[in-house]
Amino acid sequence: MIPELGQYALILTACLAVLLGTIPMIGATVGNALWCSYARPLAIAMFGFVLFSFLCLSWSFLQSDFSVAYVASNSNTALPWYYRLSAVWGGHEGSLLLWLLILTGWTLAVALKSGNLPEDIQARVLSVMGLITIGFTLFILFTSSPFERYLPRIPEQGADLNPLLQDIGLIMHPPMLYMGYVGFSVAFAFAIAALLSGRLDTAWARWSRPWTVVAWAFLTLGIALGSWWAYYELGWGGWWFWDPVENASLMPWLIGTALVHSLAVTEKRGVFKSWTVLLAIFAFSLSLLGTFLVRSGVLTSVHAFASDPDRGFFILALLAISIGGSLLLYAIKASHVKSESSFGLLSRESFMLINNVLLTVCCATVLLGTLYPLLVDALNLGKISVGPPYFNALFVPLGSLLVLTMGVGVLLRWKQTSLQLLIGQLWLPGVLAVLAGALSLYLLPYWPGFWVSAGLLLAWWVVFTGGRDLANRMRNKSAGLSALLGQSRAYYGMVLAHGGIAVLVVGIALVSTFSEHSDLRMEPGDRKQFYDYEFVFDGIRKVDGPNFHSDTGVIRVLYQGEPYTEMYPEKRLYTARGNVMTEAAIDPGLFRDLYVALGESLGGDAWAVRVQYKPFVRWLWLGGLMMTIGGLLAATDPRYRKQARRDLAGA
Incomplete structure (x- = not known):
């Protein structure tokens, strides 16, 4: 019943x-x-x-x-x-x-x-x-x-x-991801309502901006949780492998990031109105596209749910109606929208626009790499695979340019900034970033290559340009703690989110370059040196779980000859389905993870064991968490509610 x-x-x-x-x-x-x-x-x-x-x-x-x-x-x-x-x-x-x-x-x-x-x-x-x-x-x-x-x-x-x-990842990851996906429907609804009413003004941007920022924050958290889940659950230590379903969540995040910044410009300066509406439509459309990819059966992935083509046709029809209808309405209404002000080349508006274009190009790059193999297959032209080399070759330079312009943008004034003033603002953060980047490279064990070096330099660039902007704001107010606390929540949310980007860049650069691994054959009593640690294999013990049987390895870890920790990687047999799963053992740290996965039995008491050293891998999720908190903090800025009451009173 x-x-x-x-x-x-x-x-x-x-x-x-x-x-x-x-x-x-x-x-x-x-x-x-x-x-x-x-x-x-x-x-x-x-x-x-x-x-x-x-x-x-x-x-x-x-x-x-x-x-x-x-x-x-x-x-x-x-x-x-x-x-x-x-x-x-x-x-x-x-x-x-x-x-x-x-x-x-x-x-x-x-x-x-x-x-x-x-x-x-x-x-x-x-x-x-x-x-x-x-x-x-x-x-x-x-x-x-x-x-x-x-x-x-x-x-x-x-x-x-x-x-x-x-796994606990399932409990947290899908709800947070869906909160972001579905949250963009609110921005979409505000955009369609504004088009229907003809009220594409700064008030519309102010009304929809907090909802959009909250949705973006949840999507950020959902993606970070998905990366963390894949890292420890799949057993091979990867945190992002450009899986098509991963790309399905990244694309609306990129457009959502552009939308958040475009809404800020529309609210403050009355420009980018048509572009902002278009981004709102695209953000929700890409969320629907992600739903189609995951549930239509066109993709094979550990993340994909469905394999019923009828369901795919239904979602495809829903996608066509929503995107087609909204774009038709946009074509009819948006041509009548005019900007309320102008801006110069060296202005915050210009660099916001550049960042928006870069984010859109990044999204188009991911979209092409995700859909092109499907299109080739659908046309019976063969099967191809687009993997990390394609995405990294295009995404890394675009992302680096994006971070560079992000640092410049925070120091620009609205409407127009003189070249002399801009140089005066940028030279000190630039020098400090170069010095800090050089020191960081000196502390690394070997030269990491151009792009990693550029990543570290850009991370410091974001930190020092953000610090210069905060110093400027405090100089314009009364000195002391009151000036520091007198900034708005939206501002500190932006600072925290940009800081999260810097932390994320450091994590990506270092874990991608300096990770080390070793595949070992170990029997009880074997001792293997790896990195600065010694791993002692004490054998396998049988453990029964509620619905599985486990072969659990017992591995003692010594550091400089002294006992450090014990790790218990598992090989689980789930009895109902007969699936064998790897459960990695991880010793986490702020600056490195030790990662141990138990492989197959090699006969007798010998087992295959993979040990990995993952430097700064936690910075990936720390950066995501900082961006999430920054977004939520910005969305709670009380000025949105105060201004909304003034808008209603004046309506």
């Missing part, structure tokens, strides 16, 4: 989404305030029914109700309760229900937090969110229902959750 209630709740959600997508939109068009007022209660009710449906599916998993086909395919009686709960979104159908829950959650948040918006704008924004909800709810109901019964034969144990997904 519980699964049927969940299905009925989804049907009611579809009905409410139709009402939300039409009545408030018509009300805003004809000026009917009563019809506009229906938007908020419809959004609240819609979220309530989706939440109820999600709880019904969660209850089915917790109770191991294997009469539900989706539960039987993704759970097992021996699965711990917390993995049974996270298994709700461990497969295609449940992950889409989580997507729908987050989508209606964003709609609810806009409904509850947009009281300062003009009523017609709020109605249009929520109506667009309702239209998006219609598409995804129908997709679930017609192609991907998680509540279908498994009759007449009901499995006794269940097929079990994919062992790769039996």
Whole structure:
């Protein structure tokens, strides 16, 4: 009965989404305030029914109700309760229900937090969110229902959750990634509402900017968590390998980053209006494209969920309608939009535009490398693979130029900056960056090559230009701690996010160049020297988990002859599916990780063991965390709420 209630709740959600997508939109068009007022209660009710449906599916998993086909395919009686709960979104159908829950959650948040918006704008924004909800709810109901019964034969144990997904990473990674993906639907809805109403002004940018920054922050966190998960779970120590599904999340992040900066320029200077709307459309469109790639069956990946072409056609149709309709509306309306001011070549606006173009080119590069093999295959021209050499050859120079212009941009003034003033601002950070970069290179064990050296130099460049900008701001205020604390949250959020970029660049440069590994054959009692550590293999012990059997290696690590730590890499056999998984043992540190993975048995008591030294690998995720916190901090700046109240009072 519980699964049927969940299905009925989804049907009611579809009905409410139709009402939300039409009545408030018509009300805003004809000026009917009563019809506009229906938007908020419809959004609240819609979220309530989706939440109820999600709880019904969660209850089915917790109770191991294997009469539900989706539960039987993704759970097992021996699965711990917390993995049974996270298994709700461990497969295609449940992950889409989580997507729908987050989508209606964003709609609810806009409904509850947009009281300062003009009523017609709020109605249009929520109506667009309702239209998006219609598409995804129908997709679930017609192609991907998680509540279908498994009759007449009901499995006794269940097929079990994919062992790769039996990890804390699954609990955290997809929800955070979806929060970012789906969050861009809010920016998209604001853009469409602005086009429909003809109010492409600075107020529109101010209203949508906090929502966009929050979505960007969650997507940043989701990508960082995905990288961390792949690093420790897949057993080979890689943190990014340009997998097509990884690229599917990177593309909206790149366009979302451009959108965040473009919104700032539109809000402050009244320029880039049409470009900002286009970026909002592209950010959400790329999120939908990522959904198509993951769920259409066109990709083979450890991240991909579905292999049903019918589902792919449905999403492709949804993608065509949303992108085609929004671009048609843009073509009709955006040509009438004019900038409210101008700017010179040496201005913050110019460098923001350059950064936007570079981010867009980076995205186009990733898009081409991801889709070109699929296009060649679809045309029966053979099968090709586009891997890291292509992406690194194009992405690294573009990214380096992006970081360089980012440092210049923060020191430029709005509208126009004289060349003499700019040189006066840049020379000291430039000299300090060169000196710090040279010192960093001196401390490295060997010359790392041009691009790594450039990366370290650029990281220091971001740090010192940011410090110079902060010094300028403090000089313009009263001295002391009050000047430091007197800056806005949005400013410090920007500083933290840019600092995260610098930390990320250092991590990428050093871990890519100075990682070391060794493949060893070890028997009990063997001692192997690797890097500055000695690894002593004490053999294998058998460990039984709740739903697996494990061969666990016992490895003592000595540093300079003294006991340092013990590491326990595993080889697990999951009994339900018969999958064998590698669980690496990691000794983490701020400046390096020791990474040990247990390979295959080599006969007798001998085992293959891979040990790795990963310098600065934690800086990758530290940089991502800094960017996430910076984005959330900027989004909570109280001036957005104050200005929104002034906008409403003046409307």
